[in-house]
Amino acid sequence: VNKPEKEFISQLQAKYEEKVDSTNIKSFANFPLSPKTLKGLKTSGYNKPTDIQRETLMLGITGKDILGAAQTGSGKTLAFIIPILERLFCKQWTHLDGLGALVITPTRELAYQIFETLRRVGSFHDFSAGLIIGGKDLKFERRRMDQCNIIICTPGRLLQHMDENPLFNADNLQILVLDEADRCLDMGFEETMNAIIANLPVKRQTLLFSATQTKSVKDLARLSLKDPSYVAVHENA
Ligand code: ADP
Numbered sequence: 001v002n003k004p005e006k007e008f009i010s011q012l013q014a015k016y017e018e019k020v021d022s023t024n025i026k027s028f029a030n031f032p033l034s035p036k037t038l039k040g041l042k043t044s045g046y047n048k049p050t051d052i053q054r055e056t057l058m059l060g061i062t063g064k065d066i067l068g069a070a071q072t073g074s075g076k077t078l079a080f081i082i083p084i085l086e087r088l089f090c091k092q093w094t095h096l097d098g099l100g101a102l103v104i105t106p107t108r109e110l111a112y113q114i115f116e117t118l119r120r121v122g123s124f125h126d127f128s129a130g131l132i133i134g135g136k137d138l139k140f141e142r143r144r145m146d147q148c149n150i151i152i153c154t155p156g157r158l159l160q161h162m163d164e165n166p167l168f169n170a171d172n173l174q175i176l177v178l179d180e181a182d183r184c185l186d187m188g189f190e191e192t193m194n195a196i197i198a199n200l201p202v203k204r205q206t207l208l209f210s211a212t213q214t215k216s217v218k219d220l221a222r223l224s225l226k227d228p229s230y231v232a233v234h235e236n237a
C-alpha cells in the first residue's frame with residue numbers, strides 16, 4: 001500500500017466533515033474531490049455542477065444511499081460517476097480487487113454514453129471499465145469480465161452473465177447504480193432487476209436515479225436502498 005497516497009486520502013476525507021454550502025458552489029473544485037477526478041472533469045469540459053450533481057455529490061462520495069429524481073438532461077450521469085471514482089480511489093482499488101462498481105441502465109445506447117463519459121472523466125484514474133450490453137460476442141464479454149473494476153450494463157445481459165458465467169464475481173462490490181430506474185421498469189425489467197439485486201452483496205452503497213418517482217420506482221427503492229437520502233430537483237428549481 002502506497003503510504004503517501006494513504007495520507008493524502010486521509011486529508012481529503014477529513015474535508016468530508018466540513019460543511020459545503022451548496023448555494024455557494026461555483027465549480028467542481030469547491031467539493032473535496034481527488035485531483036485525478038477534478039482533472040478529468042476539467043479536460044472533459046465540465047466546470048460547474050448542475051443542480052442534481054450539487055445536491056447529491058457529498059452524499060455519494062461519503063457512501064450514502066441516494067434516491068435521486070431529476071428530469072432527463074439534468075446531469076444524472078456525473079452524479080454517480082464522480083462518487084464511483086472517488087469511492088474506489090479512496091479505497092485504493094486495484095485490478096486485484098475485482099468488480100467495485102456496477103451501473104445498470106435500460107438501453108445499450110445509454111450504456112455506451114455512460115461508458116464514454118466514464119472513460120473521459122476517469123481517464124486519470126487507473127480503473128478498468130467494461131460494457132456488458134449484449135449484441136457483442138458473449139465469449140468476448142465473458143473473458144473480460146473478471147478484469148473489470150467498473151461495469152456498465154443492461155439488465156438482461158447482466159443477469160445472463162450472473163447465471164452462466166463462472167468468471168462473474170460481485171463479492172467485492174461497493175457501489176450499485178440503478179440508472180434511469182423508471183425506464184428500466186417501464187421496459188419490463190422489474191423481475192430481472194430484482195433477481196440481480198438478490199444476487200449482490202447486501203453490504204454496499206446503492207444510488208438510484210430516475211426521471212420520475214412512480215409507485216414501481218418506490219417499490220424498487222424499498223428493495224434496493226438502505227436508509228436513503230431523497231433528492232428531487234425540479235424543472236424550475
Ligand atoms: P440525465 O442522465 O439526467 O438525462 P446526462 O447525465 O446524460 O443527463 O447529461 C445531459 C447532458 O448534460 C450531457 O450532454 C452532459 O454532457 C451534460 N452535462 C452534465 N453535467 C454537466 C455539467 N456539470 N456541466 C456541463 N454539462 C453537463
Ligand code: MG
Nearest residue numbers: 076077179180
Ligand atoms: Mg441519464
